Amino acid sequence: MAHWNEIAAEFRREAIPCELGEKLSLHTSFRIGGPARLFCEPQNKRQLTAALAICRRHKVRFYLLGNGTNILFADEGFDGAIVHIGAAMGGIFRQGRTLTADAGASLSRVCVVAANEGLSGLEFAFGIPGCVGGAVYMNAGAYGGEIKDVLSSVTFLDETGAEQTLPAKELALGYRTSAFEHRPWCILSASFFLREDNSNSIRMRMADYGRRRTEKQPLDMPSAGSTFKRPQGAYAGALIEQCGLRGCAIGGAQISEKHCGFIVNTGNATCADVLSLAETVCKIVTEQTGFALEKEIRVVR
Numbered sequence: 001m002a003h004w005n006e007i008a009a010e011f012r013r014e015a016i017p018c019e020l021g022e023k024l025s026l027h028t029s030f031r032i033g034g035p036a037r038l039f040c041e042p043q044n045k046r047q048l049t050a051a052l053a054i055c056r057r058h059k060v061r062f063y064l065l066g067n068g069t070n071i072l073f074a075d076e077g078f079d080g081a082i083v084h085i086g087a088a089m090g091g092i093f094r095q096g097r098t099l100t101a102d103a104g105a106s107l108s109r110v111c112v113v114a115a116n117e118g119l120s121g122l123e124f125a126f127g128i129p130g131c132v133g134g135a136v137y138m139n140a141g142a143y144g145g146e147i148k149d150v151l152s153s154v155t156f157l158d159e160t161g162a163e164q165t166l167p168a169k170e171l172a173l174g175y176r177t178s179a180f181e182h183r184p185w186c187i188l189s190a191s192f193f194l195r196e197d198n199s200n201s202i203r204m205r206m207a208d209y210g211r212r213r214t215e216k217q218p219l220d221m222p223s224a225g226s227t228f229k230r231p232q233g234a235y236a237g238a239l240i241e242q243c244g245l246r247g248c249a250i251g252g253a254q255i256s257e258k259h260c261g262f263i264v265n266t267g268n269a270t271c272a273d274v275l276s277l278a279e280t281v282c283k284i285v286t287e288q289t290g291f292a293l294e295k296e297i298r299v300v301r
């Protein structure tokens with residue numbers, strides 16, 4: 001049995017900011033999730049390494065959290081430590097045509113820096129609300145582009161706490177998946193190999209993608225983005241709409257009126273509401289169209 005007060009004391013001895021019982025709804029774009037036993041925010045690589053070592057020594061579960069924009073935490077919360085890698089670990093550096101960003105850097109900020117530097121290739125990612133660690137883990141993508149197209153290498157802490165760098169081609173990047181899904185590795189930074197282009201042209205493409213998002217997506221409501229992956233040969237949102245499920249709700253969870261691919265939180269949704277709605281939608285879509293939907297959002301219990 002973990003003694004969370006003792007573990008928190010160890011974090012504080014390392015000067016790692018941490019809280020006991022922090023509500024996870026405060027740290028996810030869905031605004032859903034009960035308390036974590038411990039929530040910590042390492043401010044640098046030394047603290048991050050120490051945080052993971054403490055968790056391993058005490059044999060407690062830990063979960064790496066980026067910007068929390070693809071996660072559905074349980075209403076009961078998380079029986080372990082949440083390690084939040086945020087803006088404090090968000091440096092961005094250029095070397096030639098390579099832009100290297102720390103895991104906590106916001107993806108949109110990386111896009112803006114790339115544009116200012118006259119480096120093209122990341123425009124598709126502008127407006128994806130995650131940070132670099134989460135984007136690499138998920139191989140985030142939009143408008144025909146994905147992280148895999150521009151990623152050259154990733155530096156991470158492996159299961160022993162040792163730092164490693166691997167080229168992108170060794171990271172099993174696929175549609176919304178990567179090697180990080182199957183290994184307890186903590187991404188420290190990612191390097192993107194980009195093309196030189198005129199800054200204004202890059203900014204215009206980013207603005208166009210931004211406009212398309214605002215027009216199509218329910219950005220004014222809490223969600224975790226597309227609830228389901230795109231099944232081969234179809235779009236999840238179109239299938240859900242075709243089944244007449246637009247606006248369909250269970251508790252506070254609703255199929256967005258604006259974009260059927262999103263489940264939104266209308267104010268008081270629970271994790272149970274979202275899961276129950278997602279299951280109902282999957283069942284109806286399979287019965288009526290023959291397509292099987294798979295969740296894109298990560299459900300963490």
Ligand SMILES: Cc1cc2nc3c(=O)[nH]c(=O)nc-3n(C[C@H](O)[C@H](O)[C@H](O)COP(=O)(O)OP(=O)(O)OC[C@H]3O[C@@H](n4cnc5c(N)ncnc54)[C@H](O)[C@@H]3O)c2cc1C
Pocket residue numbers: 029063064065066067068069070071085103127128129130131132133134135136137138139140141142180185186187188217219223224225226298
């Ligand atoms: C309105 C909206 C629009 C969206 N649009 C898109 C879109 O167009 N395309 C798209 O692909 N996604 C989209 N998303 C989903 C989400 O933004 C992306 O998946 C994003 O890449 C997740 O990043 P994050 O930092 O929020 O990760 P989180 O949600 O915090 O985490 C996602 C996963 O990454 C892991 N992780 C996070 N950081 C690290 C790290 N440092 N090391 C190892 N693992 C880590 C977590 O453990 C978790 O399993 C959207 C979401 C919203 C709310």
